[in-house]
Amino acid sequence: xxKHIGVxxxxxxxKGIAYVAALAGYTVALQDISPNALERAKQDIRTEMDKAIKxxxxxxxxxxxxxxxxxxxxxxxDAVKEADLVIxxxxxxxxxxxxxxxxxxxxxxxxxxxxxxxxxxxPTELAAATSRxxxxxxxxxxxxxxxxxLVEIVRxxxxxxxxxxxxxxxxxxxxxxxxxxxxxxxxxxxxxxxxIGNEAMNMLMEGVASxxxxxxxxxxxxxxxxxxxELADLVGLDTRLRxxxxxxxxxxxxxxxxxxxxxxxxxxxxGRKTGRGFYEYD
Ligand code: NAD
Numbered sequence: 001x002x003k004h005i006g007v008x009x010x011x012x013x014x015k016g017i018a019y020v021a022a023l024a025g026y027t028v029a030l031q032d033i034s035p036n037a038l039e040r041a042k043q044d045i046r047t048e049m050d051k052a053i054k055x056x057x058x059x060x061x062x063x064x065x066x067x068x069x070x071x072x073x074x075x076x077x078d079a080v081k082e083a084d085l086v087i088x089x090x091x092x093x094x095x096x097x098x099x100x101x102x103x104x105x106x107x108x109x110x111x112x113x114x115x116x117x118x119x120x121x122x123p124t125e126l127a128a129a130t131s132r133x134x135x136x137x138x139x140x141x142x143x144x145x146x147x148x149x150l151v152e153i154v155r156x157x158x159x160x161x162x163x164x165x166x167x168x169x170x171x172x173x174x175x176x177x178x179x180x181x182x183x184x185x186x187x188x189x190x191x192x193x194x195x196i197g198n199e200a201m202n203m204l205m206e207g208v209a210s211x212x213x214x215x216x217x218x219x220x221x222x223x224x225x226x227x228x229x230e231l232a233d234l235v236g237l238d239t240r241l242r243x244x245x246x247x248x249x250x251x252x253x254x255x256x257x258x259x260x261x262x263x264x265x266x267x268x269x270x271g272r273k274t275g276r277g278f279y280e281y282d
Pocket of ligand 1: 142
């Protein structure tokens with residue numbers, strides 16, 4: 001029975017997962033090494049709740065209770081000491097994630113399930129850093145977490161059926177649909193999405209059309225709810241570049257990161273999170 005969830009990393013995804021988990025009735029401890037990121041997450045969760053109340057989507061009392069169910073800490077040990085499930089949402093870098101999984105294995109209760117929110121990487125490799133590979137799994141949420149319906153559930157080599165069932169049950173309680181995917185770089189969604197985004201960036205670089213017209217064409221012509229460039233800005237161009245680098249390494253040439261993406265990341269144009277990517281934001 002999962003009652004308490006630890007979320008590691010309070011960036012774009014971690015804060016969204018914490019918000020949705022608290023609304024679903026779980027007590028949540030949200031951890032980040034950066035106090036600033038934690039403070040931003042706290043403010044963003046408050047803002048998101050206020051918006052939902054204003055629109056009549058959530059009741060004030062429900063939001064208040066959910067808000068009170070989230071604790072914030074910079075100490076991983078504190079975030080996971082009572083956890084039944086931990087969801088890791090730190091940077092998309094294997095070395096960083098492996099180090100986090102080692103710490104989770106040391107400090108989370110023996111019964112706790114350790115999940116990663118990676119977009120592309122191998123849950124088996126993370127599980128191998130722990131003494132409980134049968135309790136490790138990927139739960140791939142989507143951005144923004146409170147709006148997107150899907151969680152991809154990815155089994156590692158040794159993941160038990162019981163672990164898969166718990167991950168599915170928790171996702172369902174959070175109001176999500178699930179698909180079960182066999183482990184392969186990029187799973188189903190990132191493998192497709194990264195390719196589309198990268199092609200759009202290459203087209204922009206080649207002068208095929210403006211960013212606005214590429215996005216408009218894909219939205220109105222192909223019926224995508226968002227254009228690939230505005231979606232990349234939402235994801236974060238640093239995160240997208242790490243996704244591409246991993247897929248390039250494991251799936252080959254067609255995933256070579258667009259030079260334009262590399263250039264934007266070098267310039268610090270990371271999308272919405274820095275106020276500028278393919279578009280400018282207030
Ligand atoms: P982000 O850069 O917005 O946030 C990452 C956070 O992790 C930062 O706040 C950083 O301070 C923190 N962090 C770094 N090292 C840490 C550590 N050792 N311990 C604790 N915190 C640490 O990244 P994000 O976009 O939220 O992505 C997080 C994960 O979710 C990645 O694996 C990414 O691929 C995946 N993901 C991202 C999206 C998206 O749209 N951004 C969608 C689905 C999955």
